[in-house]
Amino acid sequence: MPEVQSSKTSMPDWEAGVIELFVRGANLVGLPRSVGEIYGCLFCAKTPLSFDRLEIRLQISRGSISQGLKVLRQLGAVKVQYVAGSRKDHYIAELSILQLVQGFVRDQLVPHLDSGSVRLKEVETLIQNEPDASIRAHAKQRLRTLLSWQGRGQKLLPLVMTVLGGNKLLDSDQGSANRII
Amino acid sequence: MPEVQSSKTSMPDWEAGVIELFVRGANLVGLPRSVGEIYGCLFCAKTPLSFDRLEIRLQISRGSISQGLKVLRQLGAVKVQYVAGSRKDHYIAELSILQLVQGFVRDQLVPHLDSGSVRLKEVETLIQNEPDASIRAHAKQRLRTLLSWQGRGQKLLPLVMTVLGGNKLLDSDQGSANRII
DNA sequence: TAGTTTGTTCAAGAATTATTGAAAATTCAA
DNA sequence: TTGAATTTTCAATAATTCTTGAACAAACTA
Numbered sequence: 169m170p171e172v173q174s175s176k177t178s179m180p181d182w183e184a185g186v187i188e189l190f191v192r193g194a195n196l197v198g199l200p201r202s203v204g205e206i207y208g209c210l211f212c213a214k215t216p217l218s219f220d221r222l223e224i225r226l227q228i229s230r231g232s233i234s235q236g237l238k239v240l241r242q243l244g245a246v247k248v249q250y251v252a253g254s255r256k257d258h259y260i261a262e263l264s265i266l267q268l269v270q271g272f273v274r275d276q277l278v279p280h281l282d283s284g285s286v287r288l289k290e291v292e293t294l295i296q297n298e299p300d301a302s303i304r305a306h307a308k309q310r311l312r313t314l315l316s317w318q319g320r321g322q323k324l325l326p327l328v329m330t331v332l333g334g335n336k337l338l339d340s341d342q343g344s345a346n347r348i349i
Numbered sequence: 350m351p352e353v354q355s356s357k358t359s360m361p362d363w364e365a366g367v368i369e370l371f372v373r374g375a376n377l378v379g380l381p382r383s384v385g386e387i388y389g390c391l392f393c394a395k396t397p398l399s400f401d402r403l404e405i406r407l408q409i410s411r412g413s414i415s416q417g418l419k420v421l422r423q424l425g426a427v428k429v430q431y432v433a434g435s436r437k438d439h440y441i442a443e444l445s446i447l448q449l450v451q452g453f454v455r456d457q458l459v460p461h462l463d464s465g466s467v468r469l470k471e472v473e474t475l476i477q478n479e480p481d482a483s484i485r486a487h488a489k490q491r492l493r494t495l496l497s498w499q500g501r502g503q504k505l506l507p508l509v510m511t512v513l514g515g516n517k518l519l520d521s522d523q524g525s526a527n528r529i530i
Numbered sequence: 531t532a533g534t535t536t537g538t539t540c541a542a543g544a545a546t547t548a549t550t551g552a553a554a555a556t557t558c559a560a
Numbered sequence: 561t562t563g564a565a566t567t568t569t570c571a572a573t574a575a576t577t578c579t580t581g582a583a584c585a586a587a588c589t590a
Contacts, residue, residue, distance in 0.1 A: 182475035294363035410550045
């Protein structure tokens with residue numbers, strides 16, 4: 169007897185492999201498996217896929233598809249594409265890594281960093297209330313460390329975007345002008 | 350009646366605030382709350398803290414402390430420090446952002462990327478089995494996209510490390526030699 | 531408008547992950 | 561050794577997060 173896993177609408181092995189990669193990737197950035205599956209499926213597809221094609225290919229519930237697509241649209245990881253002669257929405261995967269990372273940074277990272285930034289200012293105030301002067305001095309020192317971390321992060325982000333982006337420049341090394349920005 | 354939350358071993362507000370920041374940070378990188386709490390507590394401490402001091406300050410179970418410290422030691426985010434006249438281990442927080450990120454990259458990121466890399470090679474093989482030549486060509490195109498993403502990532506990592514690291518170079522802009530590496 | 535197709539929402543259940551604490555292991559001192 | 565102090569392990573429980581699918585809403589068509 170050969171393989172197991174052969175439901176009606178089975179899927180090429182290479183596609184299952186790619187989807188698995190995206191499931192892991194989703195997991196790595198804190199998104200649910202279903203989101204990875206949907207993106208992976210669209211990534212592999214040769215043509216735009218409709219809602220119900222996704223449901224059939226992936227064998228997951230309508231609810232998951234709907235929510236997953238919502239997240240992916242929001243991130244800019246999928247786009248709706250009009251398909252002539254069909255009332256249904258059809259989706260395609262965004263293939264630009266820059267777009268994908270930008271969406272993630274905008275929706276997941278920046279809000280966290282911003283609220284962290286607010287909290288850090290509050291901590292700064294709270295430290296004033298520390299009665300023990302020696303502990304207060306120590307706390308201020310730690311605060312400086314946190315602020316320096318914040319500064320590093322803020323330097324880093326645009327740099328990352330630049331490297332992921334256009335990228336005519338910076339081929340490897342050699343040439344004298346490995347400038348950034 | 351003033352505040353609630355005043356158990357015997359209460360904690361300065363600024364420290365609670367800093368710990369909250371680290372709990373969020375832990376969450377962001379996929380680590381449990383308890384790990385963030387422990388690191389945050391050590392980060393704020395003026396002197397090395399023993400196992401049971403952590404237990405008392407944070408009011409979490411021995412099991413969580415033990416496992417949390419294990420993770421943090423493994424990441425290189427805390428160090429054991431010998432304290433004269435005590436049998437207990439004492440811990441201090443690693444304050445170098447470079448060390449912290451390196452630990453994270455080494456323990457969490459690289460293993461994922463490596464196994465992804467292996468999987469990607471397998472996918473490359475599986476694509477050969479695709480019978481339909483036109484789909485096979487399409488699959489190869491997608492594979493190239495994935496490989497290019499991988500390449501970008503590999504370029505990026507050392508760059509990030511450099512920016513987080515030593516950093517005499519690259520003050521802001523201005524000077525003509527904003528070289529990296 | 532009535533009926534059909536398409537997509538969303540959300541409460542309940544399933545699955546996963548984190549925490550607890552008692553028991554076991556380890557380490558040191560006498 | 562024996563016993564006390566310290567830490568780890570791990571099975572049970574708690575908490576959180578994900579998925580499902582039925583009911584609902586929206587949009588079209590005839």
